[in-house]
Amino acid sequence: xxxxxxxxxxxxxxxxxxxxxxxxxxxxxxxxxxxxxxxxxxxxxxxxxxxxxxxxxxxxxxxxxxxxxxxxxxxxxxxxxxxxxxxxxxxxxxxxxxxxxxxxxxxxxxxxxxxxxxxxxxxxxxxxx
Amino acid sequence: xxxxxxxxxxxxxxxxxxxxxxxxxxxxxxxxxxxxxxxxxxxxxxxxxxxxxxxxxxxxxxxxxxxxxxxxxxxxxxxxxxxxxxxxxxxxxxxxxxxxxxxxxxxxxxxxxxxxxxxxxxxxxxxxxxxxxxxxxxxxxxxxxxxxxxxxxxxxxxxxxxxxxxxxxxxxxxxxxxxxxxxxxxxxxxxxxxxxxxxxxxxxxxxxxxxxxxxxxxxxxxxxxxxxxxxxxxxxxxxxxxxxxxxxxxxxxxxxxxxxxxxxxxxxxxxxxxxxxxxxxxxxxxxxxxxxxxxxxxxxxxxxxxxxxxxxxxxxxxxxxxxxxxxxxxxxxxxxxxxxxxxxxxxxxxxxxxxxxxxxxxxxxx
Numbered sequence: 001x002x003x004x005x006x007x008x009x010x011x012x013x014x015x016x017x018x019x020x021x022x023x024x025x026x027x028x029x030x031x032x033x034x035x036x037x038x039x040x041x042x043x044x045x046x047x048x049x050x051x052x053x054x055x056x057x058x059x060x061x062x063x064x065x066x067x068x069x070x071x072x073x074x075x076x077x078x079x080x081x082x083x084x085x086x087x088x089x090x091x092x093x094x095x096x097x098x099x100x101x102x103x104x105x106x107x108x109x110x111x112x113x114x115x116x117x118x119x120x121x122x123x124x125x126x127x128x129x
Numbered sequence: 130x131x132x133x134x135x136x137x138x139x140x141x142x143x144x145x146x147x148x149x150x151x152x153x154x155x156x157x158x159x160x161x162x163x164x165x166x167x168x169x170x171x172x173x174x175x176x177x178x179x180x181x182x183x184x185x186x187x188x189x190x191x192x193x194x195x196x197x198x199x200x201x202x203x204x205x206x207x208x209x210x211x212x213x214x215x216x217x218x219x220x221x222x223x224x225x226x227x228x229x230x231x232x233x234x235x236x237x238x239x240x241x242x243x244x245x246x247x248x249x250x251x252x253x254x255x256x257x258x259x260x261x262x263x264x265x266x267x268x269x270x271x272x273x274x275x276x277x278x279x280x281x282x283x284x285x286x287x288x289x290x291x292x293x294x295x296x297x298x299x300x301x302x303x304x305x306x307x308x309x310x311x312x313x314x315x316x317x318x319x320x321x322x323x324x325x326x327x328x329x330x331x332x333x334x335x336x337x338x339x340x341x342x343x344x345x346x347x348x349x350x351x352x353x354x355x356x357x358x359x360x361x362x363x364x365x366x367x368x369x370x371x372x373x374x375x376x377x378x379x380x381x382x383x384x385x386x387x388x389x390x391x392x393x394x395x396x397x398x399x400x401x402x403x404x405x406x407x408x409x410x411x412x413x414x415x416x417x418x419x420x421x422x423x424x425x426x427x428x429x430x431x432x433x434x435x436x437x438x439x440x441x442x443x444x445x446x447x448x449x450x451x452x453x454x455x456x457x458x459x460x461x462x463x464x465x466x467x468x469x470x471x472x473x474x475x476x477x478x479x480x481x482x483x484x485x486x487x488x489x490x491x492x493x494x495x
Contacts, residue, residue: 012434037167040426040455042477056475061427062448063359074365077477084424 006069007101008111009120012053013094014069016114023072023111026099027059027090030124035061038090041081043101051074051107052110057100059090068100072110078102136462138183139275147355153372154230155222155248157184159358166359172449173323173364177281177353180361181346182306182329183337186250187270188243194263200484202260202399203233204383204392215318218391221400222256225382225407229253230373232320234305242270244318250375260399274316275337279344279353280364282493286350288328291340297328311340322361322422324368324491363447366456369418369489372394375417375429376444384412385460387488416443418488419474421455423481427474433459434480436475440465443474449462449490456481456490 007015017024022100032038042059050056050070057068079101083089090098105111115123135158144151149160159181162169173177190199199207205218216233231248245253249272257267257348285297294309295317305318313336321327323453332340345353362372371377377386382400384407394405421427427446432439446457457474463473470485 036162037165039167039450040424042424060448061361062450063161064425065428075283 002037004109007095007117009089009117010040010053010071011123012069014057014067014068014071016111017099018105018108018111021105022077023074023103023105024078024099025068025071025101025103027068027094028120029094032068032091032094032098035041035059036091037061038087040065041083041087041090041100043081043084044076046076046079050074059087060101071114072108073106075106076101077104080102084095086093088128093128132220138181139334140181140183140277140341143338143341144315144355146326148353149357154184154358156245157247159184162354162357162359163355164273166363167234167450168355169356169360170363172352172354172358173281173325173360174451175282176354177279177283177287177321177327177348178356178360179341179348179353180278180280180356181341182276182278183274183334184247184275186243186245186277187274187331188245188254188257188461189240189268189270190243190257190265190430191268192264192266193239194261194265198261198263198265199394200242200398201263202257204230204388204398204400204404206393206396207233207235207241210241212237212336213304213306215305217303219273219377219383219388221382221398221404222379223400223403225400226249226379227377227381227386227388228256228379228385230377230388233315234318236307246373247474256462275334276329276331276332276339277341278321278327278329279348280321280323280325280356281353282326283348283351283353284325284327286352287353288343290347291344296337297424300328302326311336313482315340322368322370323364324489325364325493328418343391353404361388362445363406364451366445366447366458367449367451367489367491369491371416371458372445373465379412381416382407385414386416406411412463414460415463415466416444416458417461418490419457419472419483419485420452420490421457421474421481421483422471423483424455425474425476425481426455427457427459427476427483431457432475433461434475435465435471446474451491454490458488461485
């Protein structure tokens with residue numbers, strides 16, 4: 001299990017892990033449980049510019065498709081081909097092996113609006129999502 | 130999602146106890162899944178799955194006028210319904226539009242049991258009542274019976290452990306018997322909606338929980354698990370079964386939906402004239418099966434194109450857990466509906482390659 005203390009969360013259930021000026025992005029354990037069996041992941045192309053809260057990837061269960069939004073603005077520098085090949089990794093390891101893509105961040109301050117794991121857990125309990 | 134009018138099946142509390150995720154489905158609160166659609170799908174294909182089918186509409190039509198009435202409304206020939214045998218038939222409006230597709234059980238002695246779709250039950254009942262010049266006795270038996278389906282290769286073995294009064298081996302596909310299961314009355318048939326061997330039974334509502342629990346317990350050593358609507362949908366799609374309201378509706382006749390095998394043009398029935406005219410003129414669109422070649426999951430409502438021109442629309446689409454492909458049904462112009470025809474599906478606004486294939490997608494080994 002990853003150190004969730006190092007992750008920042010969006011209200012749309014993505015997480016961001018910052019390493020230098022690069023942010024890794026995935027979906028929360030709560031999100032993967034809600035989606036259940038992930039059977040398809042479509043990742044953004046390397047080099048694509050994404051805007052904060054803009055659609056960056058698609059994750060699909062047997063029943064439905066869900067958009068994955070970029071937690072911060074920037075350029076896509078990595079995409080995790082392993083989750084495209086075996087989407088069930090997202091269910092098995094949402095905080096580690098199940099990451100989706102990495103963004104070279106334009107403005108690190110954008111991450112200030114994101115929630116800590118503790119605040120995210122409160123947010124889920126409040127049922128506001 | 131849940132509305133105040135949603136009804137609970139007799140098994141609702143049992144589903145809650147099993148940790149099911151409940152959804153509103155055509156006025157009924159039903160489990161979409163217990164643990165995982167994939168697990169429930171795979172269990173049904175390889176071992177067995179237990180489904181709550183209490184939402185299916187149940188009607189009894191009886192009396193001397195029953196048969197003439199049923200012959201008049203159904204497209205298929207009710208003469209095929211000898212006692213113990215089940216006949217499948219659509220019934221249509223005056224314009225040949227399909228109002229519903231129905232399983233007709235001939236219970237003998239001028240008594241027929243009709244199993245109709247949940248989504249159309251009230252509409253069917255009202256329509257039948259207003260077209261019953263013959264004076265058949267039409268009775269709503271929906272509330273008195275709960276429905277349970279066991280589907281999958283281990284079904285016969287498991288149900289055989291549940292005090293069934295009739296020999297299951299002798300019960301053939303699409304046949305039924307009125308018997309006892311777990312000591313209680315059961316309208317038991319060798320039928321299903323998954324492409325697997327299996328049985329459906331309608332038992333007294335107040336006995337449903339007991340029968341459900343006993344089958345589940347008896348099947349546990351054989352890998353039986355409860356299965357929800359999610360897997361029911363992926364299983365029926367793989368098996369090539371259209372779903373009324375999704376793949377067919379009042380705007381389609383049996384001609385467009387490949388159901389002419391269940392239409393007897395040598396007898397009279399409501400809608401025959403239009404169906405005959407359309408047959409002579411040729412269908413403008415037909416329901417076809419396709420599989421994706423590019424990576425994308427087709428969904429209901431996705432447009433279908435050929436060389437940049439729209440030629441149809443997807444009605445059902447999903448990832449297929451058994452075939453590990455993405456598959457679907459779509460209405461296509463007849464010229465593009467031949468097996469092997471290459472088509473494009475617009476998924477998330479992008480053109481993705483697909484090919485028309487022969488239905489069903491999945492056929493079990495016998």
